Amino acid sequence: MLNIGGGEFFLLAVLAVFIIGPKNLPAYAAKLGDMVRSMRDMAEGAKTQIKEEMGPSFNDVDWRQLDPRQYDPRRIVREALKTPSKTTAEAAGMVPVDDKDTAAVPSTANSETKTEPRAAARPNRRRFNPELPTPFDLDAT
Numbered sequence: 001m002l003n004i005g006g007g008e009f010f011l012l013a014v015l016a017v018f019i020i021g022p023k024n025l026p027a028y029a030a031k032l033g034d035m036v037r038s039m040r041d042m043a044e045g046a047k048t049q050i051k052e053e054m055g056p057s058f059n060d061v062d063w064r065q066l067d068p069r070q071y072d073p074r075r076i077v078r079e080a081l082k083t084p085s086k087t088t089a090e091a092a093g094m095v096p097v098d099d100k101d102t103a104a105v106p107s108t109a110n111s112e113t114k115t116e117p118r119a120a121a122r123p124n125r126r127r128f129n130p131e132l133p134t135p136f137d138l139d140a141t
Contacts, residue, residue, distance in 0.1 A: 016028075
C-alpha cells in the first residue's frame with residue numbers, strides 16, 4: 001500500500017480531517033469507497049474478458065511464473081547461494097580424486113593413476129575449504 005506504515009497512515013487521516021473538514025469527510029470517504037469498488041469491478045471485468053478470449057487454455061497458464069515479484073534480486077541471490085552449482089569438472093563428467101586441492105581426473109580413469117595438486121592452474125575445480133585463506137589476486141585488487 002504505497003509503503004505507508006501505521007504512523008504515517010494515522011498522520012494522513014488527521015491531516016484529512018483538518019484539511020477536508022469534519023462536515024465533508026463522510027462524503028469524500030464514500031467517494032473513495034466507490035472508486036475502490038469500481039476499480040475492483042474493472043479488474044474482475046478484465047479477468048473475465050481474458051478468460052473468454054483465451055478459452056480453456058486460461059486454466060493451463062501458470063500465473064505464478066508470470067508474477068514479476070518472483071524476480072526480486074535479493075531472493076534470486078539468496079537461492080543462488082543456497083543451491084550448489086555444478087563445476088566445469090562435474091559437468092564434463094570428471095570427479096575429484098580427493099577432497100583436498102587436487103586436480104580432477106576422468107571418472108573412467110584407472111585407480112592406479114595418481115594426480116598432483118594443480119589448484120593454482122585450475123581454481124574453478126577446487127573444493128571450498130574454510131581452513132584455507134581466501135584467495136585473491138593482487139593485480140586485480
